[in-house]
Amino acid sequence: MVRRQDDGTGIDAGTPPDVAGRTAIQVIDRLVSLLDALAEQPEAVSLKLLSQRTGLHPSTAHRILNDLVSARLVDRSEPGTYQLGIRLLELGNLVKARLNVRDAALGPMRELHRMTHQPVNLSIRQGDEIVYIERAVSERSGMQVVRAVGGRAPLHLTSVGKLFLAADDPRNVRAYATRTGLAGHTRNSITEPVKLERELALVRARGYARDNEELELGVRCIAAGIRDDAGKLVAGLSISAPSDFLQDDWIDLLCRTAGQISAAIGFDPEL
Numbered sequence: 001m002v003r004r005q006d007d008g009t010g011i012d013a014g015t016p017p018d019v020a021g022r023t024a025i026q027v028i029d030r031l032v033s034l035l036d037a038l039a040e041q042p043e044a045v046s047l048k049l050l051s052q053r054t055g056l057h058p059s060t061a062h063r064i065l066n067d068l069v070s071a072r073l074v075d076r077s078e079p080g081t082y083q084l085g086i087r088l089l090e091l092g093n094l095v096k097a098r099l100n101v102r103d104a105a106l107g108p109m110r111e112l113h114r115m116t117h118q119p120v121n122l123s124i125r126q127g128d129e130i131v132y133i134e135r136a137v138s139e140r141s142g143m144q145v146v147r148a149v150g151g152r153a154p155l156h157l158t159s160v161g162k163l164f165l166a167a168d169d170p171r172n173v174r175a176y177a178t179r180t181g182l183a184g185h186t187r188n189s190i191t192e193p194v195k196l197e198r199e200l201a202l203v204r205a206r207g208y209a210r211d212n213e214e215l216e217l218g219v220r221c222i223a224a225g226i227r228d229d230a231g232k233l234v235a236g237l238s239i240s241a242p243s244d245f246l247q248d249d250w251i252d253l254l255c256r257t258a259g260q261i262s263a264a265i266g267f268d269p270e271l
Contacts, residue, residue, distance in 0.1 A: 027064070030054070030056055030060065030061075030064055031064055031067075031068065033054045033055075033056070034050060034054055034056070034061060034064055034065060034068070034074075035068075035073070035074075035084070037050050037053040037054050038050070038074065038082060038083060038084050039084060040053075041083075043083070044077040044078070044081040044082060044083040045081060045082055045083065046080055046081050047061060047062055047065070047080050047081075047082070050065070050082065065082055068085070069085070071085075072085045072086065072087035073085045073087055073088055097124075097228060097234050098124055098133060098235075100265050101122065101124070101133075101226060101228075101235045101261065101265060102122065102133055102134050104261050104264035104265050105122050105134060105226070105237065105261045106134065106136075108257045108260050108261050109122060109134065109135075109136040109237070109257070110136045111257070112136070112237075112239070112253060112254065112257045113136035113137065113138065115253060116239055116241075116247075116250055116253070117138075118239050118240060118241040118245075118246075118250075119135060119136070119137040119240045119241075120135065120136040120137070120237065120238070120239055121134070121135050121160070121221075121237070121238045121239075121240060122134040122135070122235055122236075122237055123158075123160040123235060123238065124234065124235045124236075125155070125161070125164045126152075128154065128176060128179065128180055129152040129153060129154055129155065129161075130152065130153055130155060130158055130160050130161045130164070130236070131150065131151070131152050132148070132149050132150065132151050132152075133149060133150075133235075134149060135148075135149055153215055154180065154183070154185075154215075155176065156176075156177075156180070156182055156189075156190055156196055157184070157185055157189055157190075157211070157214045157215040158211050158214075158215055158221065158223075158238075159208075159209040159210055159211040159221040159222055159223035159236070159238050160209070160221075160223045160235075160236030160237075160238050161236075162199060162200060162203050162209040162210075162211070162223070163208075163209045163223055163225045163233065163236045164233060164236070165196070165200055165203075166200040166203040166204050166209070167225070167233045170197075173196070173197070173200065174193065177193045177196060182196065184214075185214070185215055185216070186213055186214060186215070186216065186217050187217075188212055188213045188214045188217075189214045189215075190214060207224070207255065208222060208224045208251060208254065209222070209224075209236075210222055210223075211223075211238075212243075213243050217243075218242060218243050219241070219242065219243060220240075220241060220242075220243045220246040221238045221239065221240045221241075221246075222238060222239055222246065222250065222251055222254055223236045223237060223238035223239075223254075224236070224237050224238075224254045224255045224257075224258035224259075225237075225258060225262075226258050226261050226262050226265070226267075227262045227267040228265050228267060229265065229266025229267060229268075231267065231271070234265075235261075236258075237254060237258045237261065238254075239254055
């Protein structure tokens with residue numbers, strides 16, 4: 001008899017793709033049912049009760065719960081009892097911040113686009129990259145949008161990314177440089193740690209950041225930060241324009257708009 005290795009999901013190696021796909025969906029359904037059952041209870045829940053509530057065999061529920069505990073999505077409060085994990089709160093706060101920022105930013109972004117006729121981008125940080133979560137753009141800008149909503153770019157090559165690096169601890173910035181190697185995309189890209197540190201010092205002094213054709217040749221950007229009610233930098237607002245058309249007159253408009261969005265999500269510069 002040939003024994004096939006189980007990868008921990010209940011799917012044996014060598015299982016046909018269509019069967020494996022159905023099995024994977026079944027595992028996800030079971031996982032979600034356990035999370036839902038935990039969410040219904042204000043206190044830690046026993047394995048026996050979870051098995052009853054979900055209709056899962058105790059051994060199946062136990063195996064999935066162990067994986068959820070490893071992922072910090074579920075906490076084991078004491079042997080045999082479980083509750084929702086702290087990571088769900090962390091993820092929920094990230095989603096809440098992103099959605100709140102996006103909702104607050106939409107109107108001001110469109111107004112800024114109306115005044116500049118250039119693409120206006122809203123981005124957040126995820127790990128070593130920024131992610132574009134909203135954009136105000138029209139055909140009148142005359143500039144092709146290369147990175148759509150959902151697109152990503154390295155922190156050190158973008159104006160918004162520099163805002164986040166400038167706000168970070170210097171040790172974390174050095175770790176980022178080591179981890180990424182500061183790979184460049186164009187001849188203008190900053191690829192040396194010393195030059196990056198000088199650039200970030202300028203960002204802190206100015207209160208805004210620039211991208212001088214460092215991500216894409218022919219495109220320059222300026223960015224200002226958006227802060228939440230705790231004063232934390234949660235997003236960046238940027239204007240992208242052809243390199244020979246970006247105007248310094250837009251910097252004040254950009255910073256005022258970022259400040260307006262920050263105020264809408266609770267930031268008070270006096271606190």
